[in-house]
Amino acid sequence: MIEKYICIRCPQGCEITTTLDGYGNIKEIKGNSCKLGIEHVKTESTDPRRVLTTSVKVKNGVLPLCPVWTEKPVPKKMILQAAEEIHKISVNAPVKADQIIEENLFGLGIRVLASRDIDAI
Amino acid sequence: MKNCDVAVIGAGPAGLAAAIEARKNGAQKVIIIERNNEAGGILPQCIHNGFGSVLFKKDLPGPRYAHEFIKQARELGVEMIFDTMAIDITPNRKIYATNSRDGLLEIDSKSIVLAMGCRERTRAQIRIPGDRPAGVYTAGMVQRLVNMEGMLPGRKFVILGSGDIGMIMARRLVLEGAKVIKVLEALPYLTGLRRNYVQCLQDFDIPLSLGTTVKRIIGKKRLNAIETVKLDEKMTPAAGTEEIIECDTLMLSVGLIPENELSKKAGVLLDPLTGGPVVDCDMQTSVPGIFACGNVVTIYDLVDYVSKAGFIAGKSAAMFTAKNTESGGTIDIIPGDNVRSVIPQKLKTSGLLESVSLQFRVSREFNKSIAIYIKENGRIVKKSVRKYARPAEMLEITIEEKELKGINGQMQVQVAPND
Numbered sequence: 001m002i003e004k005y006i007c008i009r010c011p012q013g014c015e016i017t018t019t020l021d022g023y024g025n026i027k028e029i030k031g032n033s034c035k036l037g038i039e040h041v042k043t044e045s046t047d048p049r050r051v052l053t054t055s056v057k058v059k060n061g062v063l064p065l066c067p068v069w070t071e072k073p074v075p076k077k078m079i080l081q082a083a084e085e086i087h088k089i090s091v092n093a094p095v096k097a098d099q100i101i102e103e104n105l106f107g108l109g110i111r112v113l114a115s116r117d118i119d120a121i
Numbered sequence: 122m123k124n125c126d127v128a129v130i131g132a133g134p135a136g137l138a139a140a141i142e143a144r145k146n147g148a149q150k151v152i153i154i155e156r157n158n159e160a161g162g163i164l165p166q167c168i169h170n171g172f173g174s175v176l177f178k179k180d181l182p183g184p185r186y187a188h189e190f191i192k193q194a195r196e197l198g199v200e201m202i203f204d205t206m207a208i209d210i211t212p213n214r215k216i217y218a219t220n221s222r223d224g225l226l227e228i229d230s231k232s233i234v235l236a237m238g239c240r241e242r243t244r245a246q247i248r249i250p251g252d253r254p255a256g257v258y259t260a261g262m263v264q265r266l267v268n269m270e271g272m273l274p275g276r277k278f279v280i281l282g283s284g285d286i287g288m289i290m291a292r293r294l295v296l297e298g299a300k301v302i303k304v305l306e307a308l309p310y311l312t313g314l315r316r317n318y319v320q321c322l323q324d325f326d327i328p329l330s331l332g333t334t335v336k337r338i339i340g341k342k343r344l345n346a347i348e349t350v351k352l353d354e355k356m357t358p359a360a361g362t363e364e365i366i367e368c369d370t371l372m373l374s375v376g377l378i379p380e381n382e383l384s385k386k387a388g389v390l391l392d393p394l395t396g397g398p399v400v401d402c403d404m405q406t407s408v409p410g411i412f413a414c415g416n417v418v419t420i421y422d423l424v425d426y427v428s429k430a431g432f433i434a435g436k437s438a439a440m441f442t443a444k445n446t447e448s449g450g451t452i453d454i455i456p457g458d459n460v461r462s463v464i465p466q467k468l469k470t471s472g473l474l475e476s477v478s479l480q481f482r483v484s485r486e487f488n489k490s491i492a493i494y495i496k497e498n499g500r501i502v503k504k505s506v507r508k509y510a511r512p513a514e515m516l517e518i519t520i521e522e523k524e525l526k527g528i529n530g531q532m533q534v535q536v537a538p539n540d
Contacts, residue, residue, distance in 0.1 A: 006315045006316065006318070006319045007316070008316035008319050008320050009316075010174050010316075011171075011174065011314050011316065011422060011423055011514070012514075013314055013315035013316045013319075013514075033508075050320060050324065051170045051180065053168050053169045053170055053182050054168070054296055055168060055268060055271075057271075063269060064269075064270065064271045065268065065269060065270075065271050067165075067168035067182060067183075067184050067268065069168075069170060069182045069185070076324065079296075079324070080295075080296070083296040097184075097185060097188045098185075115168065115181075115182040115183075115184040115185040115188070116165065116184035116185065116187070116188055117188065
């Protein structure tokens with residue numbers, strides 16, 4: 001069987017084709033420009049994940065929201081659920097870039113980090 | 122009157138990079154004039170990841186990428202003047218700016234870096250007929266409202282334009298609980314990066330209709346619906362293909378325009394193909410001592426390349442300040458077959474020592490292998506092969522020092538199928 005992917009690891013977006021054997025194992029990978037492409041199709045075919053970026057409420061800050069991101073990619077099927085969960089969080093200003101906003105998202109061992117400084121009023 | 126060595130207009134990624142590099146290359150007093158109340162340009166509202174893959178080999182969110190540069194600019198003592206609008210620049214490098222604290226500011230600078238960035242095309246520029254209700258927004262405006270102001274300006278969206286900001290905002294709106302009915306694209310191909318098609322549209326089952334545009338906007342006070350129509354290969358609407366889609370918001374992601382009102386006042390020559398200043402390999406414009414970098418020059422795909430252009434402009438500006446070198450004789454670099462535009466448009470003949478990178482876009486889609494030719498009066502200086510080429514993806518080719526030797530005639534960048 002043949003499966004087609006567009007790699008999302010860099011802006012180039014390589015079109016990668018994989019050939020599977022009868023057991024669903026990858027036999028051949030074609031079209032990738034680098035090793036990230038191989039990594040991508042391997043995880044994408046078994047456990048697709050995405051980095052989630054969203055925002056949390058800020059109390060007493062110069063801005064009402066602070067942008068945040070998951071330090072590691074989250075399973076794709078949990079993205080909407082994770083976005084909802086992170087929305088419930090609010091933090092007090094001042095916030096510092098890389099500050100830990102959530103220590104362990106859904107017990108997955110994934111931290112949620114602030115992506116900028118927000119000064120207090 | 123204020124004096125400085127290098128004055129930068131705009132504290133976005135291009136301006137920050139230029140200011141940092143100017144300081145590192147000996148410019149003592151470097152100032153940035155910024156109309157917003159903070160640095161970072163558009164990056165603070167680009168909360169998605171995907172920044173930094175070239176410069177940092179990391180996948181960072183926009184604000185985090187900006188943070189690196191803001192921190193460094195502060196550490197190097199770059200003076201940033203916020204809430205201040207530059208309103209005029211003279212060819213002898215005097216800047217007039219205004220704000221509510223100082224009234225009119227006059228700044229005399231030994232060199233200037235233009236880094237004003239770009240603005241979005243609006244409904245008026247693409248001439249969509251119909252009513253004029255509330256609920257028609259540009260993608261950047263929606264991005265600002267959702268990501269920074271905490272407002273969701275609609276519930277049921279249709280997006281026109283498959284540019285990166287449009288696709289990224291489609292995903293963002295879904296994560297914020299809005300419905301995105303579909304993304305329309307007038308051209309027969311995707312205009313943004315394909316990775317955004319995968320992770321923003323495909324992941325969230327948002328349909329994409331290529332070769333389709335908005336024919337009419339319907340709604341009295343608020344948008345009720347839009348009428349779409351399919352376009353043939355000559356971009357002519359095909360009668361009978363109209364469709365009414367009910368929605369409360371139309372979001373436009375239909376391109377960016379370099380913002381060059383100030384460049385024109387300074388007497389800088391503009392390139393009609395890019396809409397930005399004509400620059401040489403030092404990012405110097407046609408006016409000696411005035412440099413330009415980032416999206417004010419041409420619309421880049423990646424912020425990393427904007428920063429890289431900023432580094433060159435900042436270093437060159439510091440050199441100009443130190444030596445007051447007039448630009449030497451220059452050679453034209455022009456787009457040839459299948460190439461839409463090239464940056465830089467000029468090559469310096471004096472002091473031609475280092476390698477030069479050219480960035481360009483093809484004018485049509487090539488799904489098979491292509492060859493890039495750099496020619497000097499018909500002679501092939503360099504040939505390079507790529508797997509494919511698309512108008513949405515900027516290409517780069519580097520001409521090495523040894524290949525630059527002996528070049529003194531007009532240079533052309535050409536693309537052809539590689540048979």
